[in-house]
Amino acid sequence: MSNLETYPRPSVAVDLAIMTVVDGALKALLVERPEDNVPGWAMPGGFVYLDQSLDQTVARVLAEKVGQPQVRFEQLATYGAVDRDPRGRVISVVYMALCPAAALAGMPLSTIRVAWEGVAGGVAEAVQNGASLPLAFDHAEILGDVVKRLRGKLDYSRIGFAFLPQRFTLREVQEVHEAILGRSLNKPPFRRKLLDRGMIIPTGEFETGGAYRPAELYTLKPEE
Amino acid sequence: MSNLETYPRPSVAVDLAIMTVVDGALKALLVERPEDNVPGWAMPGGFVYLDQSLDQTVARVLAEKVGQPQVRFEQLATYGAVDRDPRGRVISVVYMALCPAAALAGMPLSTIRVAWEGVAGGVAEAVQNGASLPLAFDHAEILGDVVKRLRGKLDYSRIGFAFLPQRFTLREVQEVHEAILGRSLNKPPFRRKLLDRGMIIPTGEFETGGAYRPAELYTLKPEE
DNA sequence: TTAGGTAATTACTAATATGGATATTACAGA
DNA sequence: TCTGTAATATCCATATTAGTAATTACCTAA
Structure with missing residues (x-):
């Protein structure tokens, strides 16, 4: 609890599992990553600034990247493996944002919305037009945890x-x-x-x- | 997702809700804070180093502060209000560590083990020898969340x-x-x-x- | 206007789970 | 050997649940 100033710190990010149900299928909104050394599709996210709480960061990311600040969200878990981001140490606090399909219809996203399927084995897989797409970082594992959490809370909460x-x-x-x-x-x-x-x-x-x-x-x- | 190097970062800490049941009462292990501007009793914790995962940090804190690296633990949630630590911005990933009372018996702690009681209103209160003790930071709220989680998972998991x-x-x-x-x-x-x-x-x-x-x-x- | 198709809604029954009281068993100590 | 206490087993009434079957309501098209 010392050296609060000089302590070498990991980066802290907020990642969003924006989930919806379309045509009887559970789907996640994913964005294609920019060209760097981490290819694949990922959940939208952003870093936590010093003057913003976690909830404020979520609202900011929703507004910036999805144009939907009104969506309700709740925290899932925090992922902190040392090598989960090859560019540097990043600790991700993951939130689930759940919304009706209609809310994402007029989305001003340059990136594409991607269906997610495949709970089998607890590993998620991104699918677009039937073709499998790779998920970046540990996001496949995270989306598997999202489904577990949704299933667990479904019949005692109003999450559905x-x-x-x-x-x-x-x-x-x-x-x-x-x-x-x-x-x-x-x-x-x-x-x-x-x-x-x-x-x-x-x-x-x-x-x-x-x-x-x-x-x-x-x-x-x-x-x- | 840019400026991974120069981004001004919050500190990241791991705090432990070390819970046990003694004489039919649920109790938390708390440590008295050193003399600085944040008085009160707190959960033991430590900062996350760049080369240690969250789980490794938990094991380190358990070994350093409690002398019990073998205890099983699981993540509760992450707390990131801007002003939760008056000394600076700290994001705390909180873990629950659950252990039998016997495991804490020979504890080489200079600090005192403090009983925790009072779920009423969802606010925790530290109690020692019948006297109420103040909890530091947002740890009262966190311990309230711990009890909620324990109650929720009690009858469908093996948490008990x-x-x-x-x-x-x-x-x-x-x-x-x-x-x-x-x-x-x-x-x-x-x-x-x-x-x-x-x-x-x-x-x-x-x-x-x-x-x-x-x-x-x-x-x-x-x-x- | 009317018959046909489909899904919403209701009614009914069997099976199961639950709560709670009561009885029985086993051990330690007097 | 008797007594007290807690562990364990038995029992029954009630509530909950799953599933099937029947009924109702509306739209479409002839």
Whole structure:
């Protein structure tokens, strides 16, 4: 706890696992790295400045790189292997940012949004148009941890609703859960559990435009 | 992702929430801070060196300050408010180290082991001989988060067994759970759930020295 | 207008898990 | 040998859950 001034310090970065569910699949927003000696696709990130907290850094990165400062986020974990970045010692505090697919639609990104698939073995893999893309740094491992965390928190927290718009149908909730868990669920028990939990309230309105019987729209009950 | 060399960096520290259960109470090992402008009691910690990973730093701090490098630990979260340390910008990666009370018995610490109590309101409070002691930095908030995490993981992970010696009785397991949850549990259902889970195996041996009927000793089944 | 198709919603039943009380067993010490 | 205490086993009522089947509602197209 001494030498606070002269201590040789690692760099500290914030990396964002910006997750969404599109067409029943869990996906991560990745950016292609600039031309340096670390090729591949990576989560967007930025360094922590001396006068900004971690949360402020996350908001800054969201605004700078994604143009979406409003997304809700929560901390996942911190990764600090000595050689995880070949350019120098970087400790990354990783946050998950969860948002509905629509929120990323008009994204002013020059980089490409890349689907992520493949939970098998706990290792993530970036995929674009069916072709496998390499992930930079330890980001494959990190995305594997993201999925583990999402699965673990799915049925006791309101984390799943972060992927949905303000008003949603029960089917949409189930689609999100199935995408995260990677398996199909039975409809009646799922609906019952969801409604019994008391986290959502019916709006009395119904979806429109569908070809068949419209489902009722629900909203998330505000937190106490 | 530029200026890896010249970037003005925060300090990075590892702080340890060394938790144990003694006499049915959850306690944290705290050290009294040296005389500087941050008074109070704090979790032991140390800075992250350029050539050591986070895990290696934890092992180093455990060896240096506690003399117990063998304790199992896991990451809790990272705290990075700008003003959390008045001496300068410090980002703390906090780890939980869970150990049986016996492991801390012969501890070569010049500092004092302090009981921690008071989950009420989610704010921790250091207590010694019934007198309240102030916690330094944001360590009260962090210890509150530790308890939340322990409670959350208690019944789907093997985290509770980290507080017990290799061979233990079912009653000891229940005591640990009650200490962490802060409430008493019914014995028969607790035993059933524990045994049905298949995480522990009976040794066929029994405790000795007790005044009454001896309980069977169990061990934790090794992880697959 | 009306029949057909599909998905939303409800109703029902069997299986399982849970909580809690009660009884039985085993040991130490008087 | 008796007594006290805690470990262990037994039991039952209740709550929860999974799954199947039936019903309802809307859109489409003839």
